[in-house]
Amino acid sequence: MPELPEMETYRRLLGERITGKTITRADVQREKTVNLPAEAFIQRVQGRTIRSVQRKAKHLLFHLDNESVLLLHLMLGGFLYYGSETDKLDRTAQVTFHLGGHTLYFHGLRLGYLHLYSLEECAQKLADLGPEPLDPLFSAVSFGQLLSERRGILKTTLVDQHVLSGIGNCYSDEICFDAGILPMRKIPALSSTELASLYQSMHAVLNEAIRYGGYMEYPLYKGDAFTGGYNERCKIYDRGQDPCLRCGTPIIQEELASRKVFYCPRCQK
Structure with missing residues (x-):
C-alpha cells in the first residue's frame, strides 16, 4: 500500500x-x-x-x-x-x-x-488522522509525549493512522531497523533514548524515501526513472531470509496483528 x-x-x-x-x-x-x-x-x-x-x-x-x-x-x-x-x-x-x-x-x-x-x-x-511525521511543528518532544500515552506494540502503533498519519507496513519496519529497535517491543518499555532514536530514524527514513521517489512499482509517466527509486534501497522490508545489510544475520519475516513484519534478530534490540 x-x-x-x-x-x-x-x-x-x-x-x-x-x-x-x-x-x-x-x-x-x-x-x-x-x-x-x-x-x-x-x-x-x-x-x-x-x-x-x-x-x-x-x-x-x-x-x-x-x-x-x-x-x-x-x-x-x-x-x-x-x-x-x-x-x-x-x-x-x-x-x-x-x-x-x-x-x-x-x-x-x-x-x-x-x-x-x-x-x-x-x-x-480527514479530521481523525494523527499528526504528520514530518510536520515541522511535530517535535521530538511531541513524538515522545504522543507515544507515552500508548500502551500497545510499537509496529501496530506506528501504522495506526489515528496516532501518526502516513506510515504503513514498509516504513514502520524500516524505521525500527534504522533505530535498532524490535518492532514488537511494548511502547511503555521504551526508554527516552529509544524514543529519541525512533524520532530521528522516522525523519531519516521518510526523507530518504521521498528523495528517491518511494517504492512504487510502476512509473508515473513514460520515461519516469524517479518514481520507485527507493525500492532497491529498502534495508529490511520484504527481505525475509536475506542477510542483514549490517551484520549478515538472516532477516526474519513474521506476522504481527495480521501484518507482515521484518526484523534483524541481532541488530534490533
Whole structure:
C-alpha cells in the first residue's frame, strides 16, 4: 500500500504536470470507485480546472476551481499513470481524466477510492488522522509525549493512522531497523533514548524515501526513472531470509496483528 513518501512523490510530480489543467473529459469504468452515480460524478468534475494537488497522510487531494476536492486513497494495489493514448498502460483504469493532450489514469482502485467532496466534507473525512511525521511543528518532544500515552506494540502503533498519519507496513519496519529497535517491543518499555532514536530514524527514513521517489512499482509517466527509486534501497522490508545489510544475520519475516513484519534478530534490540 502506498505510504507517505509514495504519495508525496505523486504530489510533487503531478503538481508540476496537471496544475492549471482542465478536465476536458472524465470516464468512470467502475462506479464503486466513486461516491456518486457515475454520470453525476462526471458532470461535476468535467470542465473543472485543477487548481492544486496536495497530500494529507496517504491521501492525495485534487482541488478544483469550484471549491470542491477529489480525495484519493489508493489502498492496496492502486497506482497512477499520466500519459497519452499512445503510451498508456495495457491495464484497465477505474477512472480516467482527460487533460488536453494527456490523460490521468487511476489504476488498481478495487479497494481504493476517488471521492468528490466539498472543502468542509473533505476536512471532516480527514479530521481523525494523527499528526504528520514530518510536520515541522511535530517535535521530538511531541513524538515522545504522543507515544507515552500508548500502551500497545510499537509496529501496530506506528501504522495506526489515528496516532501518526502516513506510515504503513514498509516504513514502520524500516524505521525500527534504522533505530535498532524490535518492532514488537511494548511502547511503555521504551526508554527516552529509544524514543529519541525512533524520532530521528522516522525523519531519516521518510526523507530518504521521498528523495528517491518511494517504492512504487510502476512509473508515473513514460520515461519516469524517479518514481520507485527507493525500492532497491529498502534495508529490511520484504527481505525475509536475506542477510542483514549490517551484520549478515538472516532477516526474519513474521506476522504481527495480521501484518507482515521484518526484523534483524541481532541488530534490533
